[in-house]
Amino acid sequence: MPELDIQISVEDERWGDEDGLLVAADKVLALAASYLARHEEQPFPPHPVELSLVFTDDETIREINAEWRGKDKPTNVLSFPAFPITPGKKPGPMLGDIVIARETVEREALDLEKPFEDHLTHLMVHGFLHLFGYDHLNDDEAEQMEALETRILAELGLSDPYAGQDPIV
Secondary structure (H helix, E strand, C coil): CCCEEEEEEECCHHHCCHHHHHHHHHHHHHHHHHHHHHHCCCCCCCCCEEEEEEEECHHHHHHHHHHHHCCCCCCCEEEEECCCCCCCCCCCCEEEEEEEEHHHHHHHHHHHCCCHHHHHHHHHHHHHHHHCCCCCCCHHHHHHHHHHHHHHHHHCCCCCCCCCCCCCC
């Protein structure tokens, strides 16, 4: 079973208890890592791999999105791999950072008529897969990544978040 060392930073008090977020993140990401190891033959180093989760707000993620992606608007999740990696290749000791914006997650959950926690779980898995080199820049990549997300979420007891939607390119 792959081991993760998850660091949490809560930059917006609306996220609530840091310990609760860490417990949720550990459950979701440990299952995602285990799924990758079992079903995608994803190798892991023998020591825990480190990643950070930053729980922030729309204004902060907007600034990050503008600086790093040239998109001056908030988004739900951003991932920053520590090192370039291709799916199926062994990661280094540090996976990278996942940044999630509270207001956007809330808004999207309402629009999708899904519980906030379910949408947050999906975004954690989505961001985690980006740290392993998965992406959705074209239809083929999007279909592969979305199928993988859907299978991981099913193991967590959640339904297909993409049902009835075109791939996210």
